[in-house]
Amino acid sequence: MASIKIINEKCVGCRLCIGACPFGAMEMSNDRKAVILDNCTLCGACVSACKFEAIDFQKEEVSNSVDISLYEGIWIFAEQKHGEPESIAYELLGVGRTLADDRNTTLTAVLIGNRLDDACKKLIMQGADRVMVVEDESLDHYNDESYTDIFVQLIRENNPEVILMGATTYGRSLAPRIASRINTGLTADCTKLEIDPEDGKLLQTRPAFGGNLMATIICPNHRPQMATVRHKVMKELEPDDKRTGEIIRPEVTIPKDLKIKVKDVVSTICEMVPLTEADIIVSGGRGMGDPKNFALINELAEILGGAVGASRATVDAGWIEYSHQVGQTGQTVGPQVYFACGISGAIQHLAGMSSSDTIIAINKNPDAPIFKVATFGIVGDVMEMLPLLIKEFKAVLG
Amino acid sequence: MNVIVCVKQVPGTNEVKMNKETNTIIREGIEAIINPFDTYAVEEGVRIKEQTSGKATVISMGIPSVVDLLKETIAVGIDDAVLLSDRAFAGADSLATSYALSMGIKHIGEYDLIICGKQAMDGDTAQVGPGLAEKLNIPHTTYVRKIEEIREGYIRCQRMTEDGYEVIEMLLPAVITVVKEINEPRLPSLKGMMRSKKAQITVWTTDDIGADKSLCGLKGSPTQVVKTFVPIHDVKSEMMEGTPEEQASKLAKKLLSMQFAICQEEES
């Protein structure tokens, strides 16, 4: 069994470990020694923080490991809609390409659906060495049951080493179901993926505690190593029509008599440009003061040809619909330009837009956290600045 | 209909502040609460039990003090609560958690529907719902924003998607994870609070539920945290100075000179 204990002789009572513990599972005893409490989750953060090597952490060697040398290849799940790959698929190919090259192996896109010839070509153009495609009319629309079943058949037949999926609605449903069926590890919402140069395993980095802490996670003894990645976090490659690749149509059993049926698909958002695809986003927060002041946000967005975003506070207050919400519980965006107007920059909002190329912050509080991530900042009243900016851009862009 | 709701205790605030000098976490009175998304799951469970004259049970995996939090669910109408608590559960990742919960649920007995919240505010992985369904070998649907119909052996619900929703039919028993659009959680009632004060929460260990210790906790977790660090935001902000007119003018010039889509607008 894994164990952790304090080596009292080495502990000097510096309290660094207490501060490092994300779960509040350490405290000082009366004689100034660190004490580990019941709610310790064995995450090991204290071990890294201790400068006196006073914490003895024995990680158990997990017994039901597999022979990891039998697993090879980087796979990505290429989500598609009506035969068109979603942009998340290209982003996964972008990061997958680097991993495959570092690992000296092939990058395979797994494509499930119906009428996918075009999609195969596009995936190869954007980085895939191989496309493994399974087509059937019954697979036209995503279905948790059939997609899980087929994907697992493919995994068992081919033993990939790594599988990447989008942290999309479907991805976040499919990935854990698969991982649970084949008993392997899955790390969600990775912001960074790399191959460990020492032993070739996948280093999966993700934010914890709303982004205040980053954790690097590994899956040392189980395969495949699975990870999901949020939209707009990784970059796609440029499409290259000279790229060649293999299209494979493996033999799988298409499951019938499913317990899950998709009866209807309803689209309620009628945005011209979905928020996540916009190159420019102008976002408003509580600092806008009043819902009617969002008219200025709309105006600036229109002049710049961009989309309108909003912080969670404004959505919760009923100023604007949820479809505009940017942040940890909203959408993740990565536009070229992001205007944060009257947004303080709470960590949950940053989680949704910090990968934007250029961030512009306008806030009357000079200590607002948003200024720490902004490329350009203006300390001022949004109600004063926005009309001036609108005037400036109107003069040039008409 | 018998409903089981999975609930998790999380720290009261996600705003874990960092002490910049020592790079350590400042823990200022962060009390534990029920994961906010789970309160919607609890409310839905209570509603279904009321509409179908059934039973709603809450299950959680956590440290012994979670018992107090589970009593809050009794105050809003849950009939029974079970806590899986054992040293062996510590350090569990989503897979080990899914396994432990599945064994606990099997020990509870018959059920028609299992409800989970969309994700936990501390881990954010949203993996336990589907993982649990797999361990129980029953179907699941995530991000349910409304149950259209539920009856013996059948459920029809709306799953929220990026651009709208889908209508999904499933055979019961099944697992659903719910989003906050599904309902408005009720406040406890006085009678409920009295009931919860007297309530006895069952606590089970790995032995009670017949769980294989090697599949629980850290031992049963394929993923491990190998390092934690404070993210360094090394962006140097350039502040626009001057009068508001000057600030606006400087910013506009900077952006327009940076070759963006804005400029492409100008050309076309």
Added chain:
Amino acid sequence: MNYFLTEEQEMIQELAAKIADEKIKPVAIEYDEKGIFPRDIVKILADSDLCGVYIPEEYGGFGGGIFEMALVVEQLSRACGGIALAYAGTGLGTYPIILFGTEEQKQKFLPPIASGEKLAAFGLTEANAGSDAAGIQTTAVLDGDEYVLNGTKQWITNGGEADIYTVVACTNRAKGARGFSAFIVEKDTPGFSFGKKENKMGIRASVTSELVFEDCRIPKENLLSREGMGFLVAMKTLDRTRPGVASQALGIAQGALDEALKYSLEREQFGKTISSFQAVQHMMADMAIQIEATRCLVYQTCRHIDSGAKSISKESAISKVFASDTAMKVTIDAVQVMGGYGYMKEYPVEKMMRDAKITQIYEGTNQIQRNVIALELIKGIKTHK
């Protein structure tokens, strides 16, 4: 200060506070501005089991007394004195039935009030009968198996929204103060309608209307107690429920202090928060002193009444006068502490100041209360001789 509440009283207080903070605070300013009756809050209170807190268990209530009711009213009033009145006003309309109802009357009328399904109201005041309650002109004439009511009641809290009304009318003009009787009248009884809804200075989320009786026939079983007991029914009810008004005033005062205190820690002038200035500190200290004294007085008065004490008029009057005067002073000072912002409708304290005023007026003006207290003092001296 520890008030040694029982576990149940603490639960009641906690639940009422939760509803006040989570459900009432967000809508208080809007409902006041637009004069919206808080039906949605009534539903929440009903679902929470708080409506029956002062009603005996055998009628579906919790079996608590005036203290439990006061605990709820205080918390709700912290968020909005007007919205709290939907609850407190019902208490006033229900107590005549609790104190004087026959078993049949209690079985019929108390359960739906306990469950929150129905609201109640108390109809005593008329255009010519305010402090001088003996000036009531509404009549009730026995005709066979029915009483026929004629007249108009004025300024009745919950008028139009309540389903059950306890009304005092004159059954025998010749007998003077002994000629009044109390009746239970249900909404939708033919001949019973409502007059205009008043446009008030404060407590605007509470509805205050005229009750109009035009040959309104009610079953004679709806007479409360006996003919001629009307005055006694009214006085005994008011003596008992007066701490309810006192706790409304207490809640308003506490809410005002909370806002002023919070503001004083945020507002900066001359390089520091205004809470650093002695002038402001002294004002807030005085507010706190008054509030704590009020709370002790109100709680103790409630306990005294609930203990079954025979003599409660003086104590009840004292608590009401003190609490309402405190609420007025504290809310005025709260506006002062918040300065210009305090005067703006965007901020909650100007409303609290407008709300506080009525507590010095209704359920017996403070001048009448002082009369009562003085008379009780004199009576007390005389009987000791």
